[in-house]
Amino acid sequence: MCGIIGYIGNREAYPILVQGLHRLEYRGYDSSGVALVDPSGELRIYKSKGKVDELERFARSKELGGTIGIAHTRWATHGEPNDTNAHPHCSQSGRIALVHNGTIENYDVLKQALRQHGYDFRSETDTEVLVQLIEYVMDSSGCTLFDAVREATHRIVGAYAIAVIDRENPNQIIAARRSSPLVIGISGTEAYYLASDATPIVEFTDEVVYLNDGEIAVINRNEKLRIVGSDNSESKINITKLEMSISELEKGGYPHFMLKEIFEQPKTIADCISGRISPDGERLTISGVLENRERFLKARRIVIVACGTSWHAGLIGKHLFEEFCRIPVEVEYASEFRYRHPVIGEGDVLIAVSQSGETADTLAALELAKGQGAFIFGICNVIGSSIPRATHSGCYIHVGPEIGVASTKAFTGQVTVLAMVALAVGRLRGTIDDERFRSVTRDLRRIPMLIEEVLKLDGRVRELSKIFTYAHNFLYLGRGYNYPAALEGALKLKEISYIHAEGYPAAEMKHGPIALIDNEMPTVVIATSDSIYEKTVSNIQQVKARNGRVLAIVTEGDEVASKIADWTLEIPEVCECLSPLLTSIPLQLLAYHTAVSKGRDVDRPRNLAKSVTVE
Ligand code: F6R
Secondary structure, eight states, X not given: OOEEEEEESSSOHHHHHHHHHHHHGGGOOSEEEEEEEOTTSOEEEEEEESSHHHHHHHHTTSOOOOSEEEEXXXXXXXXXXXXXXXXXXXXXXXXXXEEEEEEXXXXXXXXXXXXXXXXOOOSSOSHHHHHHHHHHHHHHHOOOHHHHHHHHHHHOOEEEEEEEEETTEEEEEEEEEEBSOOEEEEETTTEEEEESSSTTTTTXXXXXXEOOTTOEEEEETTSOOEEEOTTSOBOOOOOEEXXXXXXXXXXXXXXXXXXXXXXXXXXHHHHHXXXXXXXXXXXXXXXXXXXXXXXXXXXXXXXXXXXXXXXXXXXXXXXXXXXXXXXXXXXXXXXXXXTSOOOOOTTEEEEEEESSSOOHHHHHHHHHHHHTTOEEEEEESSTTOXXXXXXXXXEEXXXXXXXXXXXXXXXXXXHHXXXXXXXHHHHHHTOSOHHHXXXXXXXXXXXXXXXXXXHTTHHHHHHHHHHHTTOSEEEEEEOTTHHHHHHHHHHHHHHHHOOEEEEEEGGGGGGTGGGGXXXXXXXXXXXXXXXXXXXXXXXXXXXXXXXXXEEEEEETTOOSHHHHSSEEEEEOOOOGGGTHHHHHHHHHHHHHHHHHHTTOOTTSOTTOOSSOOOO
């Protein structure tokens, strides 16, 4: 949520910053801006409402020289998206520029106090308060920019990742974080790159340092990086090697990242399983489970916390853990969990599921549970992100960078890891017999090949989607393991096509939503051959009896549901507990093609951002 990029080195900064903004655009794209200190010592700030292309068009004819700069792509929190509210923000004297990701909760109080000291504000943002506060501290005490940033960050309440430059010292960037991510790329002492995540850095260097909460980085041109901790002591510079490749960050011939990511799933699931399940399906190695045997053996309850799509994966996780491990499982919206007084103790295992590893609510929920003695296990995608660093242990999903704002391959990766962790824990606790264990691990190994088969439905889904572009509402129904898949299908459709869609447990329909059924509202029903197939077929009958129109996802060879439904999509047979890994694929494609048919910006849907680092 909001993307920050900074550069200091021997090259021209502007092209590096703009390229970085394009890479970070998935974090927010309602406006963007850049600040440079040019060779004559002028601080130049260019900002524009809209996507980064707009900024480029606006800046084309401007003075763009300089080897130091900071830039930002915004997801608005305070103040509407417009040129004035866009970052970077500039201090009253025009000397200091700052970009910020996060929210400052006490900004109004600080603003009133600064007004009394003669400060005026041009924007409606919380960020402008911070840059004025830094200048005020510098001016009133005569301290350095570093000291002023330290002092100002002590006075603010909230979350921040910031980068600050001062035209009086064009050889330095100061960066700081609390609860919002920042990573520094190092190319010897010749160049430093600063960003919200590693995606804009990887083409320049594979050596990065992740800032920890409360740390401030002092990035001086041609000098060694310094990082100072919240207690004012020098932090050790821990360099991490990036494993990401540039090709993973490009569209590779697909019109959208989302379609590329949908089609990548055979490979991403294979990568996720690789080295974890032996070829014969006999052995399953999840080191995070093995190394914490006792915690899983003694667990009296599992609590899964997550948001959005990851929460849907968590719901499938509940079924998996309850079936294989016979441990009670609760699945919580992280945002609700953190503000209740949840009953958590030492016998609890809390599993935090997050693609980005940066979601503010999920991070806060796990910190809360950690403080109450729970064992914290993370299931994340982005290596080195905040959640994996805050957990006791965990398991990465290894599906590669997900750029499309609508999550696809991360969802199937999360479900795959939840299945493997549940199997590993079940075996440890002796609650799953060998035959069942082997049949599921063997089916897991077949999933990449089965997804290849399902992806052949693409053309048919594209055709079907054209029928549905007229619809204003959709209902998605599923039961058991596929109820969360129905929720996820509905979420995918609404977030990228802007068509209202609701997911429901199929049998609940008759308790209310059935009133909505008519021939205008398509109902998508997941009716694969499972233990409750007949019940789901009855639910389809109930929709048809009210003149509803049904698209059914069925198992190959189905002869009952397909005769009643208006349209069917057949998927291969697989064990019930893994079926969401297949049923979710046509639903992803349906959302994608419907959104394309409606002319939507699929990778950058309105109002959304990929990494939700604010509450
Ligand atoms: C929907 C989507 C969001 C995220 C949610 C949590 O397609 O991507 O609902 O799932 O914002 O994000 P993470 O998984 O990064 O914690």
